[in-house]
Each structure stands twice: as C-alpha cells, then as structure tokens.
Amino acid sequence: MTSKQAVLSALNHQEGGRVPVDFGGTAVTGMHVSCVTALRDYYALEKKPVKVHEPYQMLGMIEEDLQEVLGLDVEGVFPLNTMFGFPATGWKEWRMYDGLEVLVPEKFITTVDENGDTLIYPEGDTSVPPSGKMPKGGYFFDSIIRQQPIQEEKLDPEDNLEEFRPVSEKELAHFLAEARRAASTGRAVTATFGGTAFGDIALVPGPFMKHPKGIRDVTEWYISTLTRQNYIHAVFEKQCQLALANLEKIHAAVGDLVDVVFVCGTDFGTQNSLFCSPETFRTLYMPYYRQINCWIHENTNWKTFKHSCGAVEELMNHFIQAGFDIINPVQCSAAAMEPEKLNANYGEDLVFWGGGVDTQNVLPFGTPEKVREQVLRRCKIFSRKGGFVFNSVHNIQAKTPVENIVSMIEAVKEFNGSK
Secondary structure, eight states: OOHHHHHHHHHTTOTTSOOOBOSSSSTTSOBBHHHHHHHHHHTTOOOOOOBEEETTTTEEOOOHHHHHHHTOOEEEEOOSBOTTSSBSOSOEEEEOTTSOEEEEOTTOOEEEOTTSOEEEOGGGOTTSOOOEEEOTTOSSOEEOOOOOOOOGGGOOGGGGGTTOOOOOHHHHHHHHHHHHHHHHTTSEEEEOOOSOOTTOTTTTTOTTOSSOOSSOOHHHHHHHHHHOHHHHHHHHHHHHHHHHHHHHHHHHHHGGGOSEEEEEOOOOBOSSSBSSOHHHIIIIIHHHHHHHHHHHHHHOSOEEEEEOOSSOGGGHHHHHHTTOOEEEOOOTTSTTOOHHHHHHHHTTTOEEEOOSSOTTTHHHHSOHHHHHHHHHHHHHHHTTTSOEEBOOSSSBOTTOOHHHHHHHHHHHHHHHHTO
C-alpha cells in the first residue's frame, strides 16, 4: 500500500489498512526545529542547518531523507507567506538562544530589546512596530498585541477584514506549483490555502500585518463573540463570501492534486472546558463552516480538516453537522476526551488526525517505554473504525528527547507490522 493509498483508506474509514503518519503536513502537525535537528543527527543524515519554514512556532522543515526514515505519508502545501507576512525563501543562518544554528527566511528580521527578548517584524519591516516576541531563552514567538484604543461608535467590521482579499495570480501559481511538487512525492497532499479560519485566535492579532486595525486584542475578541455578535457576523459573512470565491479559483488551478484542505484552526477548548457555549458555536460559527464545507464537498474530492485544541467533546457532533471530515489534534489529556469514548461515539463520522501520543507529559517527560506503550494503545483504539492518521497531540515541542520521538516512530511501525 502506497502512502497516498494508506491515507485515502483512513480518510474513507476503511478498516484493516496500516496507520498512515503525518509530521510536517500542516502548521499544527509538525516538529520544532530543534527536534528535526536532533532526528537528523540521530539517524546520521547529512549534517546541515534545518530550515524554519514556519517561524511563528519555529517549525523545522522535514526534508525528503528524513521523511523516508520516519515513514511519513503526507506532504504539505503552505501559503505563499508565513505567519509574519514574508515568504519562506532566501535562506540565511540564525542562532537560537541555546546556540542551535538554523536557517530562516531572508525577511526574518529580528532585534533584541533591553530585556534580552527577540522581536520580529511583519514583512521584515523594522520601520514599523514588531509583531512577535520570543522571550529570552525561549523557543518560539508569541504575538505582540497592538490593539488601538477601541471607540465603540467607530468600530467598523471592514477593519477586521483587511487581511481577507481575492486570491492573486501569484498565489494561484504558487499553489499549483506546490501542489504538483507535493503530489509528485507519492504522498497524500494536505493544503492550507488560508482565508477560511473564522476567528482563529492566532490570526486575530495580525502578526503578518504592519498596522492591524479593528478588534485585535485576544481577550477583547473573545468578549466580542458574546457582546458584539453583530460585528462578528458582519466580519464572518464577508470573509465567507471572499473565501468561497477564492476556493473556486484555487480548485480550478489545483484540482484533485490535493486530498485534504486545512479549513480552520480556531480553538474552541481549554484544558477543562469550552471557550464558548454550544449555542454560540451553532449560531455564530456553524453557518459559515457549513457554507465552506458544503462547497468543498459539492465541488471537489477534498476532505476538510478542523483543528481545535482542548476539551471539545461536547462540540464533536457540531463539527460533524458543520461538515468537517477530520478532527485534530485530538487532545486526549483534556476533560472528557478519552480515546475510547471518542472513537466509539464519533469514529464513524470523523477521522482522528492526531491523538497518537500526549505532548504535554508522556512524550517530553516520559520514558521511551512509556511512549511506546501509549502509542501502541492509541493506535489500537483509534484505528478500530479505520479513520486514523497518526500524529502527536499538536506539534512536537522544543527539547523533546530524541529517544522518545524515535520510540514513538518505531512504535507506529511496530503496530503496522503486527497487522
């Protein structure tokens, strides 16, 4: 069974096939650059600095030689620009706080402030305020909130729409070239086209924008989903119109080269509860998700991918009703997210893309044997109804012991070999 066949089998809930593996296919299924470096060293691959293809989370590019060793089955297509508004091109060396030498994009421009924190600038433009900060000794960036004082009577939904625009010919050419490249690998293709993530809190502060306007404070945005629902609806309605028009153009360009489209990364769960009530989800978010998912299902062969961290078991049926095919990262350590219950109740309707090993405790702090035990158990549970693509619970974080990552990979191979 080829990589693509294994993934398609999982997407169609066909039991009995091997469990496919994704690392690097999306911005929420990757590895920190330090982990990619450690794996290259462990497997004695060519020694060279690893490229940081997603600078916000400092995710490392997993190149073909390492993909082969790890047995990966998914290839990602990403937008033209990164989270800080510049393309991942023109590589140059950069040193992290711990001394690790990595490669970063040409427009990855930073300064260090009086506290020793590293500041990064939207589009690499140091003439405007920085939009991200890596704390001294840290491993990734946080958005800097640049919220202007809110004058209620002057709030204009258009200000929260300035990042949404018709897809350009340059972007269409980029997506086509990348989709062709990804498909040529023989792996299943995941694509992130952008514009369909309604209220994704990572995007709300606009780290890619020089002068974001509108509601850009994280707390204020969450408050607004309750107190300014008319404003949020106005944003979502226009965003949805633009997204549908863009999807039509993108599909005309890439066609069936793509297998899975990353629709939304909006988080709805904390460790113990939801960010909003199910009623708010139904009335504020679902109408727009349904429009996007229905168009995709009616006009393409793509499967739709929904990311949400946290305790979202109460929303699983809502995700299904909204038309999502895939749920990620399957945070089994959150309240009411027990693997057995999730698979029993939702395994016929949702593909679990993640949940393979806990990245809060077991993978970073457990022993290799504990990692192996959990991976084997999760593979057994989530693959029962066929709809499972192995990934950890969100990205593998910096300084995770390489022996544990190797144990994770070997355990998946062991599980597949036992079938």
